[in-house]
Amino acid sequence: MRVLPPARHGDLFDTDIGGTVVLIDGVYHQSPALRHKEILAAMGRGVRVIGAASIGALRAAELAPLGMLGVGAVYAAYARGDIEGDDEVAVGQCPDGDWDALTCPLVNLRYTLGLARSAGVLDGTRAAVLLAALREVYYPERTWPAVRAVCRRQGETGFVGWLDEQRGRDRYFGDLKRADALAALRAALDPAPVKRRAVVEPWVWQTTYFRRWSNAAACERVDGMLLSTEDRIVYQQVFDPAFGERWTSYLEHLSRRPVDGRPGLPLAARLARVTGGDLPADRVFHPPLDLRDAHAVALLLAGESAQDRQAVARYGAALERARRSRPGFSTPAVRDEVTRDVLLRVWACTEAEFDAQASARGLVGGARAVAAAKRLVPGFLEEIDTTREAAHAGW
Template sequence: MLPPIRHGDLFDPRIAAGDTVVIIDGVYHHAPAVRHKEIIWTLARSVRVIGAASIGALRAAELRACGMIGLGAVWQAYADGVLEGDDEVAVAQSAVDARACTWPLVRVRQVVGMARSRHVIDVEQAGRLTSALAEVYYAHRSLDAVKRITRRLAPSFDAWLDDALATDPHFGDVKRTDALTAVHAALELDGPPTVPVPGLAWATRCFRQWANAFAVEMTEHGRLLTVQRVGFQQIFDRQFKDVWWEFLAEYGASGLPPTLACAVINPCADLTDEATAARLLARETGADRADAARYAAVNTEACRRHGGFFPEAIKESVVQEMLTAVWDVGSAGLEEEAWLRGFQGVREAVDAARPFVLGFLRDQEAVR
């Protein structure tokens, strides 16, 4: 069991073909939500994906044509068009254990519907309660807020709800019920999953950049991001231009001059592919991995000590000064050198180099 899903979690290398992933809760306010394309990519790898209860139900309703499996009452309501808004399942989550701190609208609707069917309130009162609670911002719809409104609009409902929650603290929690349904269903499924839609794939350049950002590999220095290891080679290996040229030759670029080929044929390499990553890291040494890990640690320490620091904020002029020194070219030659090293110009090279600047400057200071 893992924390609420967020963008990038499905790239976890522990998720392999034949596995089943159950998506229930997810983040989407303070961090990017899991994207539809990530789920499509996961399905295409013969991973069964089930959604229920919360963002899982929402994504399953949106992606059922792609083979994502939806379960539970919340999913059914989205699939049938009874529910439409994201706010129906939104809750504020505890920063400690991700526990829900507020009531989602789907629980409000469930409890109000139960009260109406048991003649605790009438249809008019049910409508007023639901409308009043729907107007409360999701992060403010705590049980206390629910009770303040119900106490004012329907005292009989308030007393009834008190008794029901005293007997069962999960009373009316349709999301919890759906989550348990999905987990039990996943455990009972037989046979390995297959690609639900023939030809299902997602391989745009933007998607590959997302996948590359989360590609990791265990090394002697712990888990290191593959994109940073490759970036370290692009920046600091004097002969990386040869590595990149050999990589481009596989794309049919051997008939062009290197400078032209690098500028015209510049694929976004798939760093989730082990063979591609190994090809681009062909000249990487143990010392390179150690430096990459050390530079990452320098950034982490700087962020801890100085709350306002983050590598992305390092001035572009400072990064370019480092690149001119490392590549031994003048500022006018940075653009061409960047293309020859696999970057789409100096701007992309600057972005890739920023995580190494602070560590590099510390090394230079130590030498002086």
Template sequence: MTTHVFVGPTVPADEVRRAAPTAVVHGPVRHGDLLALATGPRDTVLIVDGVFHQSAPVRHKEILDVLARGTRVVGASSMGALRAAELWPYGMEGVGLVFGMYARGDLEADDEVAVSHLPSGDHRQFTVPLVNLRWTVANAVAEEVLSAEAGDALLDRARALHYTERTWPALVHATREADPSSTDAAVRLREFAQRHPELSDLKRRDALVALSHCAHPRRPAVSPSTPAWLSPRTMYLARWCGLFRPATPGRHPAGVSELDVLRFQQLYAPDFPARYRRYALARIAREHRAPDDRDPAPAAIAAAAERGITAELLPQEAWEYWLTPEERGGSSPEGRLLTLLVRSFRAAPGAAPFHDAPDALRGTDDAWSASADAVAAAGRLNEQMARTGTHRTPGHLPHSVVRRHLAEVWQGSGSGHLEATARDRGFLALTEAEEAARHFVLLHRARPAAYRFTAL
């Protein structure tokens, strides 16, 4: 049973650990972070802070994926409050006043909770969020430090500032420029905030309340109107899962994703075409295939025929597009049809053959582990090369070098043969395979043994 807390700069990490000693503290949540967690029904995820400007923010589908696992997800204070206000009908729990204001519609703009802060380390905050200024003004008016009219005017000044410029000195300066007679009110508000941090930092208050909330068991509640597991699993979510889920958790600190490892095997494992052929034909066959069928080919041909795809009915253009001249002149009509079905297989119209890392394509555990080691080694080598100068990255490798690399490892030449081999390995086209192979060209030159799957 683990509680994961994504926080910073609202509350420092050491303060979170004092309030929740057993919690695993992460930085502000970003796209992919939740998908990398292996959480279950006994775990809790608390989202306080998140990035949205310097990198992609956490998507709603990612949170729904965690909820669908049965994991408790709580949001408060900042990004957490925003997402909870949007996803509470699916079971996400919202805590605190900021969440309540967003859920009721009292707040609508994202920049109400936005701040500038250090990108790493302690995430030290440089600006004041507008929602905290609202809270400070409300308390200052209640304490008769300001009049309600003066408070409204100061909020208008603060709202006019970009969130990256909202600081107390900037607010005082903007007030002095617009209405010198109101400068004293701005100064009094700033001094009130300094004397009474407990009455001026609403985001921090909500975050601490949320930490306390997570320490208590999940209370029986009304079932969500739309359970998260009913939300459609899109091809984008499937791809994100493949991109962000670690291939070998705990083994590679720098992070090697499932899709990274599958791409390596897709390029270099000698048995991958056979794996992919079984996978594609089984997906085509679906309801036509009996549970005990070891060979999905007959059922795939039956399924294709039901949709009007037969060797007799296919036009010549289809054969010319999907098969090489040598293949069109050999094999049986049934064999040629199976090859065409495998190469043209798509999980959905216009989509790739697969997006994450299906179990049927992963191979043996030993091969998977060794492939992960090779991917990690390639990443380290590419980073070392990039530090030697500009234009020293995989993206700058000449196209001809990458193509010669594939011709060597696939033991063939000519664009027709390479295109057919790429499709037999589940790539949409040779160009996609070449882009994937760029990351491994240097490793192949430096450590060719990393590609010898026969020893795995």
């Protein structure tokens, strides 16, 4: 069993996640949340996905008809429609990697208020007033001191005293999310046979967006470095003088083995059917890359050297330094004209030839080439500055 941090967008693209995933918590404010189609794709690969307690319960309620298994009271409340929003399970956490919740989620407070009603500490009306008041507190600020303060302002000092007494006896008193998380782990470890899950067909999750997310998550450890496959291919598209040949080989591969199951054809024959052979294949066919296709990746990286991989690592580090040192910096913020100038310089082509060069390298046209190459620009310019400084020091 592996215990991992709260799930985030991209985590389920990991092919080594195992046969069962128990989804409990997930990030969603400071980072992109885990998306439904990522869960569906994992299930499509045969992974059993169990959700409980937090984002896991919400996703399980949404995806139960497609085979995701929900466990616990929070899941049941979402499934019945008793609760709806993700604010019900949201908590604040430290940004330093400590996964402990620093604030109180509404589901726990709702459950605790129910326990107080059962104990005769509150009646239904007073419990509802307290819940409404607590809901008004922004979730990262809903700490236990804040909960106590809100309850005292509502005149419920007796409830505060009762709650402190219960929590003094049991630090997990009222922690419904924890109870559900433990129940989900027990369900995952239960050797009893489970009900047959629905089959998730690829068309449910195989979208343009999913392919884009999958490509962004693709990585491989090479030469002791964990490198983005997408970054490696873009580097080759920009810097490999012979990449046009690699792209043609990729088009040939797709033409002979269409992903949609249609009969394969030699690329020349397919091109003749469409244009009579008057245009180069890269001007006619613009297939999207799918970096899960190992053979296609091998074709596109056929010209890659160890020095290229080291450069990809350096450029990635330069991009990360730019993000950390310049507030608000992002890759799309790299200026179009600077990126275009870099490409014109590297490709040694004129403005009139720019679109054709980009197309031959599988980048469709100049605009897409600029968008793809922006990730390389900080590193490229940094290397030029370093070279100039070294040359100047040698004079």
